[in-house]
Amino acid sequence: MPPVEYPPPVDIAPPADNAPPQRLPAPDERSAVPRAIQPLVQNIENIPATAGPAQLIDFEQTALANHPQLAAAWQAIEAAEGRAWQARRYPNPQFGVASPQLAGSESQYNAFFSQDILTGRKLVLDQSAACYEVEQARLALVRARFEVLTGVRKNFYQTLAAQQRVAVLADLARLAGRSQQIGQALLQGGEGTRTDTLLLEIELQRAEAAHQSAQAVLEAARKQLAAASGVPAMPVGELRGDLAAPTMQVELDRVGPEAAMLNAQTGIASVGVDRARVLLQRAIVEPYPTFNVMGGYQRQLIGVEDQGIAQVTMSVPLWNRNQGGIREAEANIGRAEAEVRRVQLELSTQAAEAVGRYQSAIVQVARYEREILPRSRESVTLTQRLYEQGELDFLRLLSAQKTLGEVNLGYVEAQAARWAAAAELANLLQREEFP
Secondary structure: OOOOOOOOOOOOOOOOOOOOOOOOOOHHHOOOOOHHHHHHHOOHHHOOOOOOOOOHHHHHHHHHHHOHHHHHHHHHHHHHHHHHHHHOOOOOOEEEEEEEEOOHHHOEEEEEEEEEEOOOOHHHHHHHHHHHHHHHHHHHHHHHHHHHHHHHHHHHHHHHHHHHHHHHHHHHHHHHHHHHHHHHHHHHOOOOOHHHHHHHHHHHHHHHHHHHHHHHHHHHHHHHHHHHOOOOOOOOOOOOOOOOOOOOOOOHHHHHHHHHHHOHHHHHHHHHHHHHHHHHHHHHHOOOOOEEEEEEEEEEOOOOOEEEEEEEEEOOOOOOOOHHHHHHHHHHHHHHHHHHHHHHHHHHHHHHHHHHHHHHHHHHHHHHHHHHHHHHHHHHHHHHHHHHOOOOOHHHHHHHHHHHHHHHHHHHHHHHHHHHHHHHHHHHHOOOOOO
16 A cells, blocks of 8 residues: 555644643533633623613623523534544453353363554544544634624614614604694694695604604614624613714725635635545545454363463455545545635625625715705705795695605615624624724
């Protein structure tokens, strides 16, 4: 058989046959939170239990401490570390008793131990492959962590936008009430018509109904935010945040390449290639002989009473040299390399879509702030003043009010879209600080 070139062990594989694996805590030394993950959740237990979350950082820390997706990822690391420890354990010896001859006074009785001896550094390769699984589990935790944070961030700004919609619609309801009072006063003064006042009353009722609907949406958004934080029963009150605040600084033209190269998903796929290469080496050495060494003591009743017994057996790779397993392992390397490219393409696509949404939202927000909002507010102020003076009819006032309401709500929607896209970019780039 051709000589086998063994790949260098990963940094958590043992450097020598009898050395314990590095970076893998002993089973009795493991804490409830794996050591590698403790920096990610430090200071979480210091959150006051009675403090109601109001800022984004409060909800993020609550999610890091309570979300079951992270707990599952931690346990997956524990399981992978356990498999890595177990992969290096040598097969247990066997003990047996026998009687090769039962013939009365000429009977023989023996007791023996036997041990399998593996060749080809099979256990080293097994643990190297298992250690790559540990690395994948740790990267999966990073991925899960940012998925949880992204969910919290999106829901926080959606709730903040819903909170802002309630405020905007409350202002519109007050504005509609003011217009209805003006119309009623003009009717009593003989300058208006009953039709005008009825239409203004209808508009007031519609504004109040929209306000009540927005309040219901806000309550649902608060519950979704609590669930995204990992504590569905957590009460969520008034949020503190600014939709108009600047988001994170990012070079948009570099989002795609950075996401494709630095995201944890790419890391998981890349480690999968290394693991597949180790498994190929393991498949190559699979047919290497396994020796069984046996030694024992035998007692014969008559004649030579004390006897020793010894036996050595080995598997002979005559018919089965694991040709199919080697072929499968070679194909798995190609598949793992293709998976890396697929993940990078998917991340690049997601980055392009997120950048497009982010740029579109920024353009809309800027247009609202510079042009649309100021003009709409000025239009309502002038129209209402002229209506009070009797120079315009109620239809012009009603139209200006509707326009202002639509503009304010559109501005809130644009801000919510900007923050949602920013949260997606932070997830792709794995930005710890947000915004």
